[in-house]
Amino acid sequence: MDHQSRSAARTFASSVPAEATEAEYRQPSLLQGFSTPQKLPAKAGVPLATDLPIARVVIESSLPHLDRTFDYWVPASMADTAQAGVRVKVPFSGRDVPGFVLERVQSSDADRDLVPLGKLVSPIPALSAEVAALCEAVAARYAGTLSDVIRLAVPPRVAGIEKEYLNRYPGVPSAAKPVDVDAFEDSGWDAYTSGTAFLAHLREGHSPRAVLSAAQGYGIHGWPELLAQAAATVRASGRTVVLVVPDQRDLARVEAAMLELLPASDIARLTGEDGPTIRYGHFMRLLHGEAGVAIGTRSAAYAPVKNLGLVVCWDDGDDLHLEQRAPYPHAREVLLLRAGLSNAAVLLAAHSRSTEAQRLVESQWANSITAPRNILRAVTARVVNTADSFQQEHDPLAAIARMPHVAWQSAKEALDHGPVLVQVARSGYSPTLLCTTCREPARCTHCQGPLAVTAAANTTQQAPIPQCRWCSTPEPQFTCQYCQGHGLQMAGSGALRTAEELGRAFPGATVVNSSGEHVKSVVKGKRTLVVATVGAEPVAEDGYAAALLLDGNMLLRRESLRAGEDTVRRWFNAAALVRPAKDGGVIVVTADDEASVGALLRWDPAGFASRELELRRDLGLPPAVRVAALTGPRPGVEHLTQALTAELSLRVAGPAAAPGNHVGVSETEDEVRTLVFIPYAQAARATAILRAAKAASAAKRTHQPVQVRLDGVDVL
DNA sequence: GTGCGAGTATGA
DNA sequence: CATACTCGCACC
Numbered sequence: 001m002d003h004q005s006r007s008a009a010r011t012f013a014s015s016v017p018a019e020a021t022e023a024e025y026r027q028p029s030l031l032q033g034f035s036t037p038q039k040l041p042a043k044a045g046v047p048l049a050t051d052l053p054i055a056r057v058v059i060e061s062s063l064p065h066l067d068r069t070f071d072y073w074v075p076a077s078m079a080d081t082a083q084a085g086v087r088v089k090v091p092f093s094g095r096d097v098p099g100f101v102l103e104r105v106q107s108s109d110a111d112r113d114l115v116p117l118g119k120l121v122s123p124i125p126a127l128s129a130e131v132a133a134l135c136e137a138v139a140a141r142y143a144g145t146l147s148d149v150i151r152l153a154v155p156p157r158v159a160g161i162e163k164e165y166l167n168r169y170p171g172v173p174s175a176a177k178p179v180d181v182d183a184f185e186d187s188g189w190d191a192y193t194s195g196t197a198f199l200a201h202l203r204e205g206h207s208p209r210a211v212l213s214a215a216q217g218y219g220i221h222g223w224p225e226l227l228a229q230a231a232a233t234v235r236a237s238g239r240t241v242v243l244v245v246p247d248q249r250d251l252a253r254v255e256a257a258m259l260e261l262l263p264a265s266d267i268a269r270l271t272g273e274d275g276p277t278i279r280y281g282h283f284m285r286l287l288h289g290e291a292g293v294a295i296g297t298r299s300a301a302y303a304p305v306k307n308l309g310l311v312v313c314w315d316d317g318d319d320l321h322l323e324q325r326a327p328y329p330h331a332r333e334v335l336l337l338r339a340g341l342s343n344a345a346v347l348l349a350a351h352s353r354s355t356e357a358q359r360l361v362e363s364q365w366a367n368s369i370t371a372p373r374n375i376l377r378a379v380t381a382r383v384v385n386t387a388d389s390f391q392q393e394h395d396p397l398a399a400i401a402r403m404p405h406v407a408w409q410s411a412k413e414a415l416d417h418g419p420v421l422v423q424v425a426r427s428g429y430s431p432t433l434l435c436t437t438c439r440e441p442a443r444c445t446h447c448q449g450p451l452a453v454t455a456a457a458n459t460t461q462q463a464p465i466p467q468c469r470w471c472s473t474p475e476p477q478f479t480c481q482y483c484q485g486h487g488l489q490m491a492g493s494g495a496l497r498t499a500e501e502l503g504r505a506f507p508g509a510t511v512v513n514s515s516g517e518h519v520k521s522v523v524k525g526k527r528t529l530v531v532a533t534v535g536a537e538p539v540a541e542d543g544y545a546a547a548l549l550l551d552g553n554m555l556l557r558r559e560s561l562r563a564g565e566d567t568v569r570r571w572f573n574a575a576a577l578v579r580p581a582k583d584g585g586v587i588v589v590t591a592d593d594e595a596s597v598g599a600l601l602r603w604d605p606a607g608f609a610s611r612e613l614e615l616r617r618d619l620g621l622p623p624a625v626r627v628a629a630l631t632g633p634r635p636g637v638e639h640l641t642q643a644l645t646a647e648l649s650l651r652v653a654g655p656a657a658a659p660g661n662h663v664g665v666s667e668t669e670d671e672v673r674t675l676v677f678i679p680y681a682q683a684a685r686a687t688a689i690l691r692a693a694k695a696a697s698a699a700k701r702t703h704q705p706v707q708v709r710l711d712g713v714d715v716l
Numbered sequence: 717g718t719g720c721g722a723g724t725a726t727g728a
Numbered sequence: 729c730a731t732a733c734t735c736g737c738a739c740c
Contacts, residue, residue: 070740093718093739110740699737
């Protein structure tokens with residue numbers, strides 16, 4: 001951290017990154033090899049455009065073998081309107097299909113007679129050249145089709161909204177004058193090592209790249225304010241900003257902070273939540289240069305801004321950043337690709353640090369920005385660790401709340417000074433069962449699946465019989481295979497149950513539940529106990545007096561490669577909402593894993609990420625390498641695997657039964673999954689092979705379709 | 717996806 | 729030899 005801060009000013013300005021990392025985000029050329037001599041218009045019935053008479057069109061279809069451009073004649077009537085980026089309808093195998101003009105060219109390399117464009121859907125070029133190139137880069141990186149990515153990037157057209165923009169000339173947004181210059185001067189950034197250097201480089205029009213570990217989640221120096229200051233700085237320099245957050249609540253906070261510094265007209269929100277009409281309106285404002293800051297959830301990464309200066313991703317470790325539609329791109333990666341194409345600055349900010357971000361820091365592609373020790377001591381809360389075990393037996397009240405004594409005591413004291421946050425594992429009543437004596441998960445004697453009490457069994461009056469969730473075998477007389485015990489208990493009861501229990505454990509306190517459908521965004525007041533599931537923590541205006549991070553061991557023991565990383569991320573997100581230790585802020589974490597608890601105790605997310613990344617390197621696991629998950633019927637999966645391994649020497653795991661297939665619904669078609677681990681150096685070639693192989697087998701229909709997912713963080 | 721042409725089976 | 733059908737694949 002220290003040696004980095006000293007060299008920060010120099011390295012921020014430097015544009016000589018580590019070559020291996022740089023290559024990952026370099027642009028593959030969208031347009032390759034054309035301009036062979038063409039045939040003359042086949043006795044054209046329509047007069048053709050004289051200048052650039054050919055439109056290169058990408059068809060809207062996710063069929064892999066149609067994932068290329070098709071050439072059409074441009075009728076003279078569309079000579080001026082059918083520009084690159086506009087939506088068109090074109091005749092294709094006997095029907096009119098929608099598509100986008102990617103470019104206008106002088107000649108075609110098609111070895112057949114062309115036909116004219118069908119019709120112009122709209123003369124507004126909704127797909128800019130920059131975004132088209134980005135889409136192609138994303139498609140290439142994720143072995144997907146260009147059309148699929150364009151669908152993510154360009155929202156559905158709303159004709160009514162377009163009307164008022166038809167005669168406007170698209171412009172480049174001019175520099176925005178910050179609303180409140182004073183707030184600007186008192187930048188929260190100067191608390192961070194090399195924070196002001198970062199802002200200075202942005203102001204001067206450079207493109208620094210940074211990974212920020214934000215220490216505070218509330219108040220005037222909270223992360224939304226930091227991000228807004230960075231954005232306003234870039235806007236003052238005349239360039240534009242694209243900022244992506246995981247969810248709606250974060251979006252609202254960022255927007256509020258932005259409005260303090262920038263005129264509302266300069267900000268455009270892109271999120272599905274707004275509905276098609278409002279969303280398309282904001283899209284148009286960006287497209288026409290009327291707004292210069294795009295904020296939103298993951299698809300906002302493709303926002304049609306001009307003159308991009310900075311991309312920002314908040315909390316890139318949150319898996320909401322993963323697109324759920326093919327080709328499953330991650331917002332962070334989209335933004336990084338975009339910054340590479342547009343030579344823009346990058347800011348990956350979070351309270352914790354993802355292993356991906358740490359990799360960018362360690363390869364010196366990005367600079368680490370953290371708060372120095374003395375600042376951390378001043379702004380963060382005291383962290384207390386208590387094992388998640390049996391101390392509670394001594395205290396009947398605490399036992400009701402399944403809470404260690406220290407946690408209960410801390411909460412009780414803190415309630416007099418402000419709201420107290422209780423972070424629990426998940427909402428509702430948890431169905432997972434544990435052995436009462438050794439607390440190992442109860443497993444099915446037949447298939448090792450997890451035992452659970454089903455909802456149906458719960459409704460009957462008699463004592464519910466545990467069942468295996470994989471093979472449905474009932475287990476009326478459970479015997480633990482570790483300690484031979486017979487007792488079963490709920491594994492960490494969920495938020496609802498906790499809320500009920502806490503009401504009894506803390507008489508006189510108001511219990512607020514924030515989970516599932518009932519997520520609160522702000523709380524205030526003393527003697528308020530906020531029970532929230534991870535990720536649903538409301539913000540307390542003046543910070544929480546205390547936070548109890550329960551169920552830690554349960555989160556850590558999840559069967560996921562990222563259980564540790566993700567748990568630590570959730571802890572830091574909650575911990576950053578608590579008052580400084582000097583104001584009495586205290587955090588109690590109930591878990592006994594040294595590495596993750598230690599990271600919180602030392603407030604050292606970077607150190608944790610560094611060790612975690614080192615571990616992944618040793619094991620050859622993501623993000624030290626990339627991973628492709630090929631899921632589908634066995635023959636197709638094996639075919640794709642062979643296509644990869646024929647040319648590249650790659651580590652392969654599987655095929656194995658596809659996960660999530662145990663539950664007897666789709667037992668008919670047994671799908672398998674193969675994981676292929678791909679070094680970054682070979683990733684471009686590997687994704688190219690996958691794309692080609694998918695196209696070939698889709699055209700020939702030799703195999704059932706296979707789902708290809710690259711870097712799906714949830715696959716391991 | 718769908719339509720079409722080549723190639724092959726089938727019938728009078 | 730004419731017609732029916734499937735298969736492979738191009739679609740601009």
